[in-house]
Amino acid sequence: MHNKKEKKRRSGILLHPSSLPGKYGIGSYAGSAYNFIDFLHQTGQTIWQILPLGPTGYGNSPYQCHSAFALNTYLIDLDELQKDGLLDTTDLEINKPFRSSVVEYKRVIRFKMPLLKKAYLNFINSNDSETEHKFTDFCNHNSSWLEDYALFMSLKDRYEGKPWDLWPTAIAQRDEETIKKLYLELKTEVETHKFIQYIAFKQWLQLKEYANEKSILIVGDIPLYVAPDSADAWSDQFILQLDKDGRPKLVAGVPPDYFCETGQLWGNPVYDWSHLSKTGFQWWVDRVRANLALFDYIRVDHFRGLAEYWGVPFGEETAINGKWYPALGHEMLTALQRDIPELAIIAEDLGVITDDVIKLRDDFGLMGMKILQFAFDSSEENDFLPHNYTQNNVAYTGTHDNDTVHGWYNKASDADKTLAKDYLNCHTTDINWGFIRATWGSVANWAIAQMQDILNLGTSARMNMPGNESGNWIWRMQEQDITPEIIEKLKHITRLFGR
Numbered sequence: 001m002h003n004k005k006e007k008k009r010r011s012g013i014l015l016h017p018s019s020l021p022g023k024y025g026i027g028s029y030a031g032s033a034y035n036f037i038d039f040l041h042q043t044g045q046t047i048w049q050i051l052p053l054g055p056t057g058y059g060n061s062p063y064q065c066h067s068a069f070a071l072n073t074y075l076i077d078l079d080e081l082q083k084d085g086l087l088d089t090t091d092l093e094i095n096k097p098f099r100s101s102v103v104e105y106k107r108v109i110r111f112k113m114p115l116l117k118k119a120y121l122n123f124i125n126s127n128d129s130e131t132e133h134k135f136t137d138f139c140n141h142n143s144s145w146l147e148d149y150a151l152f153m154s155l156k157d158r159y160e161g162k163p164w165d166l167w168p169t170a171i172a173q174r175d176e177e178t179i180k181k182l183y184l185e186l187k188t189e190v191e192t193h194k195f196i197q198y199i200a201f202k203q204w205l206q207l208k209e210y211a212n213e214k215s216i217l218i219v220g221d222i223p224l225y226v227a228p229d230s231a232d233a234w235s236d237q238f239i240l241q242l243d244k245d246g247r248p249k250l251v252a253g254v255p256p257d258y259f260c261e262t263g264q265l266w267g268n269p270v271y272d273w274s275h276l277s278k279t280g281f282q283w284w285v286d287r288v289r290a291n292l293a294l295f296d297y298i299r300v301d302h303f304r305g306l307a308e309y310w311g312v313p314f315g316e317e318t319a320i321n322g323k324w325y326p327a328l329g330h331e332m333l334t335a336l337q338r339d340i341p342e343l344a345i346i347a348e349d350l351g352v353i354t355d356d357v358i359k360l361r362d363d364f365g366l367m368g369m370k371i372l373q374f375a376f377d378s379s380e381e382n383d384f385l386p387h388n389y390t391q392n393n394v395a396y397t398g399t400h401d402n403d404t405v406h407g408w409y410n411k412a413s414d415a416d417k418t419l420a421k422d423y424l425n426c427h428t429t430d431i432n433w434g435f436i437r438a439t440w441g442s443v444a445n446w447a448i449a450q451m452q453d454i455l456n457l458g459t460s461a462r463m464n465m466p467g468n469e470s471g472n473w474i475w476r477m478q479e480q481d482i483t484p485e486i487i488e489k490l491k492h493i494t495r496l497f498g499r
Contacts, residue, residue: 251268
């Protein structure tokens with residue numbers, strides 16, 4: 001059994017589109033995203049890795065999306081809508097400029113959502129038959145998830161953002177007659193949400209095509225679990241372990257580890273693997289196929305949950321009182337492979353990894369992950385030192401859950417700092433480039449650095465602090481951050497190590 005074999009040595013950058021520069025408070029699917037692809041191309045990079053691209057919900061986390069199939073609508077480019085005649089220049093006037101260094105989510109949402117709804121009204125009044133035809137095609141092609149998603153978002157608007165398990169019982173339990181009536185009642189709202197998705201897909205796929213034309217692969221990311229408050233949990237309740245009121249029986253997380261001494265309690269409902277098995281894992285097949293239409297590769301977050309998962313009784317305060325339960329990952333991946341022969345998947349195999357997880361990854365020939373920041377623990381010999389890497393891996397300076405290299409170094413013990421400088425043969429001032437050189441120079445097929453590490457930024461640029469509920473996902477790059485010196489240095493290292 002083999003994954004899509006990626007023998008070529010490649011390198012690239014991890015940067016979520018929300019972190020791109022732009023005047024509307026958040027990055028987008030156009031504008032500076034095209035400039036970023038040009039930068040990747042100019043420096044010889046052939047990978048752009050991003051975080052999950054779904055519509056963010058609680059805490060603005062891309063790992064807690066309202067849908068496993070829809071795209072994030074806050075990343076729609078407004079200037080493109082104006083070019084398409086769906087908005088006027090006066091619509092885009094900003095009274096008080098947005099901050100350029102962080103995403104101000106509340107302000108962005110308040111500014112953008114009315115404009116996206118206005119774009120739909122302008123479309124309705126435009127008699128644009130070509131767009132109408134493309135929109136209809138999009139709706140037909142994506143009907144398996146789009147109808148439920150659009151109704152779910154319309155109901156969230158109606159019930160002031162309340163989670164679906166607090167909606168009236170007939171709606172939460174999807175009584176057939178009630179759902180039919182709601183589609184009629186909320187027709188305009190439902191069509192609006194569908195159109196906004198159409199725009200998001202159109203802009204994203206144009207951007208992906210531009211990247212692919214420049215020989216750049218887009219690596220997407222899918223969280224293993226769906227968010228409790230998502231269209232998927234509401235419309236496909238049988239795939240999850242939920243009680244009759246739609247509340248999880250068990251929630252997902254991980255036991256105490258490197259990141260958190262009480263473990264991590266994510267709160268996502270866990271899968272009902274026996275039900276998934278009876279359906280031939282159709283939901284998973286649909287999900288992966290949909291994602292591989294949007295990305296060239298996908299990283300499966302928390303891959304170890306496909307071998308066994310840490311289930312915590314609903315209502316627990318921490319993840320300590322969970323236990324391991326078996327999952328049917330092997331059967332699921334086999335079903336996937338029947339439908340999608342070349343599984344373009346990266347396994348996020350970090351944390352406490354047991355033999356069954358390694359076997360599952362290797363049985364399907366999936367690339368694993370190596371994080372250089374985990375290497376410099378002077379108290380032990382470890383697998384994260386580059387001389388221990390094997391080819392079928394993606395090597396990272398750090399991921400979105402790590403501190404930046406600069407931030408890590410500032411907090412490291414003296415012994416770990418000494419080991420890092422000795423191993424990397426570099427000084428404190430260029431520790432980030434020491435990390436990048438070692439990652440690029442390793443035998444791992446792919447090498448990836450966070451953009452923050454290319455720019456040598458400190459902890460304030462960190463993307464996520466696992467266990468912290470606020471202040472995450474807000475970092476943004478500045479237009480002026482990329483200097484000619486950075487371009488030359490990255491280009492040189494990439495060429496030097498044959499990537």
